[in-house]
Amino acid sequence: MTEKHYRYLQQYFHDLILKKKMPYETKLPSERELAEQFKVSRVTARQALQHLEAEGLIYRSNRRGWFVTPPAVIYDPANNVSFNLYVTEQGYTPHTEKLMQQIESANHKIALLMNIPLGAPVLFLHRRRYINQRPVLIEKLYVNVDLLPGIEHEDLTQSLGQILRTKYQSPYRDMDLSFKATALPDNEAKDLSTSTGQAGLQIERVNFSDDKSVLSVDYEFWRHDAVTIEISIRN
Amino acid sequence: MTEKHYRYLQQYFHDLILKKKMPYETKLPSERELAEQFKVSRVTARQALQHLEAEGLIYRSNRRGWFVTPPAVIYDPANNVSFNLYVTEQGYTPHTEKLMQQIESANHKIALLMNIPLGAPVLFLHRRRYINQRPVLIEKLYVNVDLLPGIEHEDLTQSLGQILRTKYQSPYRDMDLSFKATALPDNEAKDLSTSTGQAGLQIERVNFSDDKSVLSVDYEFWRHDAVTIEISIRN
DNA sequence: CAGTGGTCTAGACCACCAG
DNA sequence: TGGTGGTCTAGACCACTGC
Numbered sequence: 339m340t341e342k343h344y345r346y347l348q349q350y351f352h353d354l355i356l357k358k359k360m361p362y363e364t365k366l367p368s369e370r371e372l373a374e375q376f377k378v379s380r381v382t383a384r385q386a387l388q389h390l391e392a393e394g395l396i397y398r399s400n401r402r403g404w405f406v407t408p409p410a411v412i413y414d415p416a417n418n419v420s421f422n423l424y425v426t427e428q429g430y431t432p433h434t435e436k437l438m439q440q441i442e443s444a445n446h447k448i449a450l451l452m453n454i455p456l457g458a459p460v461l462f463l464h465r466r467r468y469i470n471q472r473p474v475l476i477e478k479l480y481v482n483v484d485l486l487p488g489i490e491h492e493d494l495t496q497s498l499g500q501i502l503r504t505k506y507q508s509p510y511r512d513m514d515l516s517f518k519a520t521a522l523p524d525n526e527a528k529d530l531s532t533s534t535g536q537a538g539l540q541i542e543r544v545n546f547s548d549d550k551s552v553l554s555v556d557y558e559f560w561r562h563d564a565v566t567i568e569i570s571i572r573n
Numbered sequence: 574m575t576e577k578h579y580r581y582l583q584q585y586f587h588d589l590i591l592k593k594k595m596p597y598e599t600k601l602p603s604e605r606e607l608a609e610q611f612k613v614s615r616v617t618a619r620q621a622l623q624h625l626e627a628e629g630l631i632y633r634s635n636r637r638g639w640f641v642t643p644p645a646v647i648y649d650p651a652n653n654v655s656f657n658l659y660v661t662e663q664g665y666t667p668h669t670e671k672l673m674q675q676i677e678s679a680n681h682k683i684a685l686l687m688n689i690p691l692g693a694p695v696l697f698l699h700r701r702r703y704i705n706q707r708p709v710l711i712e713k714l715y716v717n718v719d720l721l722p723g724i725e726h727e728d729l730t731q732s733l734g735q736i737l738r739t740k741y742q743s744p745y746r747d748m749d750l751s752f753k754a755t756a757l758p759d760n761e762a763k764d765l766s767t768s769t770g771q772a773g774l775q776i777e778r779v780n781f782s783d784d785k786s787v788l789s790v791d792y793e794f795w796r797h798d799a800v801t802i803e804i805s806i807r808n
Numbered sequence: 809c810a811g812t813g814g815t816c817t818a819g820a821c822c823a824c825c826a827g
Numbered sequence: 828t829g830g831t832g833g834t835c836t837a838g839a840c841c842a843c844t845g846c
Contacts, residue, residue, distance in 0.1 A: 342815065368831060379817045381616075384832085389770040392756035401824050401832045410753070416806040515804045518645070519754040519774040519797035521627035533833080535624040537772045537797075539754040562754035562772070569750045569804065571651040577834065603812060614836045619813085636813045636843050768814080 343378045347386035350376075355395045355406055362408035363470075366396065369404075392537065394563035400531045410566045411469055415543060418510055420497030421467055421475075430469045434495040437529070438464040441483070441490065448480050451544060452552045459483055461490050463498075466529055474564035476526045478557040485553060498554060499545075510553065512546040517567065526559040537562040578613045582621035585611075590630045590641055597643035598705075601631065604639075627772065629798035635766045645801045646704055650778060653745050655732030656702055656710075665704045669730040672764070673699035676718070676725065683715050686779060687787045694718055696725050698733075701764055709799035711761045713792040720788060733789060745788065747781040752802065761794040772797040 354360050366372070366387075373383040387404055390396045396404050411428055425432035443457040452460070461481040466473055479498065481489055486508070492501050503509045522530065522538035530536075543556040589595050601607070601622075608618040622639055625631045631639050646663055660667035678692040687695070696716040701708055714733065716724055721743070727736050738744045757765065757773035765771075778791040 344815080370831085379819090381818095382816060385815080389756070392770045392772060394755050398832075401830095402826085403831065416804075511808045513806045515802075515806065517752055517774075517802040518800075519772060520629050521624070535627045537627060537754060539752075560754075565753075567750075567752040569651075569806075571748045571750065573746045579834080605812085614838090616837095617835060620834080633813075636811090637845085638812065 343376070344382045344386035344389070347372060347376045347378065347383060348389050351386075351390055352393070352395060360406050362406050363472075364406045366404040366406075391563075397561070397563060398532060407563045408470060408472070410564055411474075412568050413565050414568050414570075415515055415541065416513065416569050418499045418503070420500045422497060425469055431471075433468040433471070435466045435468070436463070436495050437466055438462070439490065439494055442480075444480075448555060451555055452480075452482050454482070454484065463494055465495070469564065472564075473530045474561050476529050476559045480555045482551070482553055485547065485551060502553065508547050508553065510545045511548055512550070514544040514546075516542040519562065522559055522561075530559075530561055532561065539565060539567075541567075578611075579617050579621040579624070582607060582611045582613065582618060583624050586621075586625055587628070587630060595641050597641050598707075599641045601639040601641075626798075632796070632798060633767060642798045643705060643707070645799055646709075647803050648800050649803050649805075650750055650776065651748065651804050653734045653738070655735045657732060660704055666706070668703040668706070670701045670703070671698070671730050672701055673697070674725065674729055677715075679715075683790060686790055687715075687717050689717070689719065698729055700730070704799065707799075708765045709796050711764050711794045715790045717786070717788055720782065720786060737788065743782050743788065745780045746783055747785070749779040749781075751777040754797065757794055757796075765794075765796055767796065774800060774802075776802075 351366070367375070369380050369383050369387070373380040376383065387396065391398065394407055397407050398404050411425055411430060413424065421434065422432045440462055441459050442462040444452065444454055444460045446456060448460060449456045449458065461483050463479040463481065465477045465479070467475040467477065481498070483489060486502070486506055489501070492505065499510050518540045520538065520540050521535045522532070524534050526538070527534045527536050539560040539562050541558040541560070545553045545556065547553050586601070602610070604615050604618050604622070608615040611618065622631065626633065629642055632642050633639050646660055646665060648659065656669065657667045675697055676694045677697040679687065679689055679695045681691060683695060684691040684693065696718050698714040698716065700712045700714070702710040702712065716733070718724060721737070721741055724736070727740065734745050753775045755773060755775050756770045757767070759769050761773070762769045762771050774795040774797050776793040776795070780788045780791065782788050
């Protein structure tokens with residue numbers, strides 16, 4: 339027996355979804371139903387579902403069930419377009435939720451990056467961002483308040499780049515980017531109402547001003563199936 | 574009972590590995606041994622191992638066992654440094670294996686990208702690249718032979734960028750990059766001797782010459798735990 | 809050949825979500 | 828409260844690796 343049982347179930351939904359027979363956000367039958375229909379144990383059905391999840395074709399939401407994944411949004415971190423704008427331009431509906439905002443003391447890493455004293459005040463911003471009501475991104479931002487006085491009184495569900503450009507005449511220019519495919523940490527997985535250990539894409543971004551001082555440091559955790567990064571390098 | 578059994582095992586090795594008590598490439602005990610030692614079923618032990626794998630702390634090699642993951646290499650696709658060079662510079666040993674090389678007819682997608690007729694000859698190159706004897710990257714390359722006559726007679730285990738620079742005075746300059754965290758396709762998973770559905774990082778790169786013609790199109794599939802992408806954007 | 813991970817079963821209870 | 832996914836057990840056989 340070289341046929342793997344879970345492959346049937348996987349292939350079945352793989353084909354259905356790619357042929358667009360199942361619209362985005364469609365709920366799949368329950369694991370118990372699938373197990374019965376495909377005459378496999380529930381464990382085997384789950385294995386198939388987990389493979390489909392890894393392929394990015396379906397996702398789970400907490401204990402509510404499995405759903406067909408909508409298309410990934412295309413994101414160019416080097417291009418200073420706000421989340422709200424590029425999501426809208428691609429035909430989706432963005433939404434940003436501020437989970438926390440507070441002035442913190444810079445820890446070692448942040449102090450070093452921003453070239454400020456250890457313990458100096460920085461603005462910490464914790465946001466959750468949605469595409470079509472689906473939470474796709476957790477963002478943790480550290481902002482240099484010395485360079486941007488009063489920033490904490492702005493509407494921080496907006497794009498920071500936007501605020502800097504319009505209110506501070508201090509747009510992002512240069513940046514250092516880092517990407518890593520890794521499991522979402524437990525907290526971020528929970529905030530994205532997915533399961534612990536779920537695959538994700540981690541982005542770190544250090545934003546510099548014209549005079550090369552660090553305006554902000556940005557940590558982003560994306561659902562792996564929600565985003566494709568595209569960057570053009572032009573010399 | 575709020576304690577999850579698999580968490581004990583996961584935490585145990587998580588701590589051991591982060592405290593560097595287990596050197597890279599150390600083999601873990603077998604799943605059956607772990608199940609017995611931690612008094613859980615083998616299924617539960619496997620779940621813990623899969624979580625550690627998602628974290629990038631351990632990896633599996635075919636049916637040989639589970640091993641501690643070595644550190645990820647840092648890769649800047651925008652910087653024209655060859656694989657051999659940047660791997661070496663970071664203290665590891667690179668190796669490249671040519672799996673296949675042949676002249677093919679351009680399919681629709683490649684013809685469109687390269688702006689050549691459908692069916693025109695292109696050089697297809699299929700390579701596997703290793704870091705410290707561990708296969709980490711599968712590369713599929715399409716090269717514009719019209720612009721680079723004789724390229725098929727070069728030593729194609731070398732960096733293509735290197736060859737272009739030294740032999741053709743036609744270095745890569747501009748490029749379009751795309752990244753996506755996704756499961757490795759079955760063939761690539763097999764070539765990397767990991768399991769199907771394993772998390773990976775997919776990179777697509779279109780390389781342009783000085784006059785904006787397309788020199789090559791590059792598809793890369795990395796083990797997710799083997800690489801961190803770093804790019805600097807300077808305006 | 810022995811040992812490994814890969815697949816699979818037929819149950820069970822728990823934690824959480826929605827109505 | 829009923830249904831969902833999340834966790835878990837104690838087995839079993841298969842496919843492949845390495846000796």
